[in-house]
Amino acid sequence: MTDLLTKAEYTALAKSLDLPVNAFIDGSFRPAQSGKTFETVNPATGAKLADVAACDPEDVDFAVAKARDAFEDGRWSRLHPGERKEVLLKLVKLLERNQPELAVLESIDSGKPVYDCATTDIPETIHCLKWHAELIDKIYDQVAPSSDSHIALVVREAVGVVGLVLPWNFPLLMLAWKIGPALAAGCSVVVKPAAETSLSTLRLAELAMEAGLPAGVLNVVTGSGAEVGEPLGRHPDVDMVSFTGSTATGRRFLHYSADSNLKEVVLEMGGKNPCIVLDDAENLDVVAAHVVNGAFWNMGENCSAASRLIVQSGVKAKLLEKVAAHAREWPVGDPLDPETRIGALVSKAHYDKVAGYLGKVGKGKVVIGGEANGTHVSPTVVEIPGNDHVLAREEIFGPILSVIEVGSFEEAIRVANDTDYGLAASIFTSNAKRAIRGARMIKAGTVTVNSFGEGDISTPFGGYKQSGFGGRDNSIHAHDQYTQLKTIWIDLSDDAGDAVD
Numbered sequence: 378m379t380d381l382l383t384k385a386e387y388t389a390l391a392k393s394l395d396l397p398v399n400a401f402i403d404g405s406f407r408p409a410q411s412g413k414t415f416e417t418v419n420p421a422t423g424a425k426l427a428d429v430a431a432c433d434p435e436d437v438d439f440a441v442a443k444a445r446d447a448f449e450d451g452r453w454s455r456l457h458p459g460e461r462k463e464v465l466l467k468l469v470k471l472l473e474r475n476q477p478e479l480a481v482l483e484s485i486d487s488g489k490p491v492y493d494c495a496t497t498d499i500p501e502t503i504h505c506l507k508w509h510a511e512l513i514d515k516i517y518d519q520v521a522p523s524s525d526s527h528i529a530l531v532v533r534e535a536v537g538v539v540g541l542v543l544p545w546n547f548p549l550l551m552l553a554w555k556i557g558p559a560l561a562a563g564c565s566v567v568v569k570p571a572a573e574t575s576l577s578t579l580r581l582a583e584l585a586m587e588a589g590l591p592a593g594v595l596n597v598v599t600g601s602g603a604e605v606g607e608p609l610g611r612h613p614d615v616d617m618v619s620f621t622g623s624t625a626t627g628r629r630f631l632h633y634s635a636d637s638n639l640k641e642v643v644l645e646m647g648g649k650n651p652c653i654v655l656d657d658a659e660n661l662d663v664v665a666a667h668v669v670n671g672a673f674w675n676m677g678e679n680c681s682a683a684s685r686l687i688v689q690s691g692v693k694a695k696l697l698e699k700v701a702a703h704a705r706e707w708p709v710g711d712p713l714d715p716e717t718r719i720g721a722l723v724s725k726a727h728y729d730k731v732a733g734y735l736g737k738v739g740k741g742k743v744v745i746g747g748e749a750n751g752t753h754v755s756p757t758v759v760e761i762p763g764n765d766h767v768l769a770r771e772e773i774f775g776p777i778l779s780v781i782e783v784g785s786f787e788e789a790i791r792v793a794n795d796t797d798y799g800l801a802a803s804i805f806t807s808n809a810k811r812a813i814r815g816a817r818m819i820k821a822g823t824v825t826v827n828s829f830g831e832g833d834i835s836t837p838f839g840g841y842k843q844s845g846f847g848g849r850d851n852s853i854h855a856h857d858q859y860t861q862l863k864t865i866w867i868d869l870s871d872d873a874g875d876a877v878d
């Protein structure tokens with residue numbers, strides 16, 4: 378259980394932080410070669426936090442070259458996996474020691490409630506890095522079936538230099554989801570954090586250096602998508618890119634790859650995730666708590682947010698009453714107040730997008746919420762006439778839940794699947810057969826039954842359809858992204874030996 382500080386203590390800690398502002402390349406902090414910077418602000422107050430290095434393609438080239446040097450000379454890639462584990466576990470210890478500072482840094486840069494940062498984001502970041510570090514010296518390669526005349530080894534090798542392009546909604550946690558397996562596997566990485574939220578990534582890089590990670594293995598290049606993300610995606614010496622963000626930007630990475638060196642691309646993208654509640658769902662109060670958590674956790678700025686509630690007619694009125702009651706228990710306010718559950722949206726631009734949807738209710742009916750104050754949007758529940766409504770079709774990425782009434786299990790599944798996305802889903806029912814049949818019929822990478830969630834570090838996370846491409850984050854399967862298979866065929870026959878002589 379995480380010990381929380383008071384609002385006054387978090388606020389004082391925020392004021393005392395020494396913010397990292399430069400890119401981190403080849404083991405040291407450096408300004409952009411152009412000398413340019415961009416402002417990062419606290420979205421809850423609008424106050425400037427820092428001027429961060431606005432890197433460009435020259436900085437990307439430099440970082441990739443340093444990552445390549447590190448990879449090829451083997452200072453990290455050729456260590457025994459157990460040695461890599463030890464360094465990563467030292468990083469874990471340092472993160473553990475700095476938890477309150479990291480929680481505050483994450484909160485002021487992103488608008489997330491410090492409560493979420495302290496109880497979820499930072500502990501899960503630490504757990505993720507620890508899990509992959511602990512895993513890496515326990516994975517065996519394979520020997521293929523063979524005759525006496527040869528041995529065929531099937532080995533996994535680190536893929537090389539990896540570009541990691543991150544979103545702003547879980548800055549440190551998404552970093553961990555990617556660097557955990559990538560660094561454990563022996564890759565060198567060039568991280569591009571979202572421009573809105575670079576600070577915690579830079580701080581983690583600093584702690585990684587303190588933990589003994591060799592220079593050039595973890596590089597952080599700050600800046601915009603156009604000036605840093607695109608050059609990384611197009612770089613001829615980057616072997617693989619793992620991206621989390623919008624489907625529109627994810628799609629671009631496929632073009633970058635096709636136009637450059639056919640680097641591997643793994644995409645974890647958006648969602649319009651259904652939450653089905655059938656008439657026979659038990660304990661509606663608990664169901665409502667899950668519905669609210671699914672829709673409003675992290676202000677709905679979550680790719681797996683359960684943003685479409687598909688509810689069967691018999692239970693709709695009672696459920697909505699309980700959903701409204703639970704939503705009222707989510708205080709909107711100062712992210713540094715540990716009581717706050719709904720902080721600020723990540724930026725003014727994103728606030729404008731989300732608040733804009735409040736004006737698109739049309740024939741829908743607002744059940745609760747609908748308030749917006751320039752930085753925050755209150756938890757909002759809107760009954761809409763059907764799944765064609767704009768609130769049901771577009772990824773809002775804010776605390777707005779659409780409610781769609783259905784008459785049957787079959788209709789619920791049809792509506793759930795009527796979307797371009799397929800990241801996550803949940804189904805609430807006391808009928809075990811329906812639960813399992815429903816979980817099988819829903820086209821999504823993760824389906825939870827009688828709960829909302831994303832699984833945990835041991836389960837793969839990623840999407841079907843336009844939510845995902847090329848691989849999975851989390852679990853042992855995440856290692857597939859950062860390694861490639863090699864066959865080593867060894868001829869043991871006497872003839873072959875003679876031929877070589």
Ligand SMILES: NC(=O)C1=CN([C@@H]2O[C@H](COP(=O)(O)OP(=O)(O)OC[C@H]3O[C@@H](n4cnc5c(N)ncnc54)[C@H](O)[C@@H]3O)[C@@H](O)[C@H]2O)C=CC1
Pocket residue numbers: 542543544545546569570571572600601602603605606607610621622623624626627629645646647648679680727730772773774
């Ligand atoms: N699936 C998810 O976790 C996320 C989904 N989104 C969705 O995307 C919408 C827009 O948010 P954005 O921050 O604009 O997401 P985005 O997908 O554009 O940004 C994600 C990352 O890609 C980078 N990027 C942006 N344009 C790029 C380009 N042309 N080439 C290479 N890299 C580029 C960004 O700088 C950031 O690091 C949100 O409203 C939300 O609906 C946003 C963040 C996370």
Ligand code: BAL
Pocket residue numbers: 544546547551621622678679680681831
């Ligand atoms: N919820 C973790 C993944 C994401 O939102 O991008």
